[in-house]
Amino acid sequence: MRSVVRGVLRHALIVAVVGLPMAIGTAVAQPNIPITRDLAGAKDHPLVPRYEGSFIIGYKTDRFAEVDIPLSPxxxxxxxxxxxxxxxxxxxxxxxxxVTPLERTSLEVMRNYxxxxxxxxxxxxxECSRDRCGDAIERPFYEFNDGRRLTTDQVMAHAYSANITDQRLLVMRLARPQGGLVHVIVFxxxxxxxxxxxxxxxxxxxxxxxxSGTMEKRMVTVQAPEMATNIGRDGRQAIYGIYFDFDKADIKAESKPQLDEMAKLLQANANLxxxxxxxxxxxGTLEYNVSLSQRRADAVVRSLAGQYGIAAARLTARGMGPLAPITANTTDEGRAKNRRVELVQQ
Structure with a gap:
């Protein structure tokens, strides 16, 4: 089959193809403005080619975000x-x-990608196609997921807004040699x-x-004296310097500075x-998040007891999942604040 995708995929990245908000019950003008160039300021991602002859009509970048990758209908x-x-x-x-050139099929475009x-x-x-993707698969991408909407202008906002057929979804992943993953979802x-x-x-x-692996580490390691003060005053200390790989409970090496300070706190306060x-x-689901948070708490306890000699009887692991947020989960920033480990005085 003739491939018409141009460009070279040079690194790993995640591509999630998503539908945009539907204009239902809204009077929207229907001009016939020819699309002959890319949206101003938009450009291809350097790691992902476009289908030959296509033009960019929607574009948005975020320095750091969380994206749900569908793995089922x-x-x-x-x-x-x-x-x-x-x-x-x-x-x-x-x-x-x-938008691709006229007289192309969804199957042809997807096969090229x-x-x-x-x-x-x-x-x-x-991957899936048509009914095998579930009923109206484009709807979960935009109608119930504000994080996937591109609404800067009308053309961007109203893609996939009528007569949608031959839906196809592809989810792929690349492990980078230098570490980190890149997922690709094409819709x-x-x-x-x-x-x-x-x-x-x-x-x-x-x-x-x-x-993945592109977040700037801006959280300062909380020092032992500060933790002692906060626990004495509030009974708790939120910790953001314990890092885990995605969907895993293995503590990453860059967590050591914060673990060192937690150990110093416990060593200096023998009755704590x-x-x-x-x-x-x-x-994700409540049951899964509670389980994941419990496994991560268990991992911290094992590290403090096994590597730093803290008596296991002084440490009790509990996983709360999403049940005790400190802010709303409606933004990337809010979700990042809610993902944490806490020391709570018994």
Missing amino acids: STQISGTRRFEKIDAVEGARTRLLY KDALVAAGFEPLW TAFQDNVANKAASNRVAVFVDVVE KVYIVGHTDNQ
Whole structure:
């Protein structure tokens, strides 16, 4: 098959193709403005090629964000259509919305993307097409997920807004040699755009790129004397310097400075007994997050007891999952604050 995806995938990245908000019950003008160039200021992600002849009509970047990666068909959960199984991936994010040339099929466009990604070393995680993706798979991407909406202008906002057919979703992942993962999710569908007829009657492609391991570490390690003061006053200390790989309970090496200070606190206060409490944001199911937070709390207890000689009887691990947030989970910043370990005085 002739490949018309141009460019070279040089590194790992996550591409999540997503639908955009639907204009239902809204009177939207339908100009026929020809699309002959990319959106001003937009550009291809350096690691992801575009389908030849496509133009960018939507574009947004975030220095650090959390993105839900669907790994199952969409379904009804508690009355809301969403994905039963997801991964939450964090990193630098770029979202790109393309319209392809006329008379292309969603199948042809998707096959070209998959061929290019496989050739670049990506491994498939999950893919689906049409009804096998669940009923109206484009809806969980935008209608119930504000984090995936591109609403800067009308054309961007109203992609996938009418006559959506032949939906296809591809999820792939690449492990970088230098560490970190790049996931790729590509969503293609034949669609109309109620904001601009020139963007209609053709395939639209939404690409969401998330590169893990790109967050600037700005949290200062909390020193032992400060922890002693805060626990004495508040009975607790929030810790952000304990790092875990995504979806795992293995403590990363860069956590050592904070573990050192926690050990100093406990060594200097021989009568202090604490709960080591794991907390997550609200992404994913309650049962899974509680289990993950418990495993991470257990890992901290094992580290303090095994590497620093703190008596295990002074340490009790508890996993709270998302049940005790310190702020709303409605933004990336809020979710980051809620993902933490706490020392709570017994």
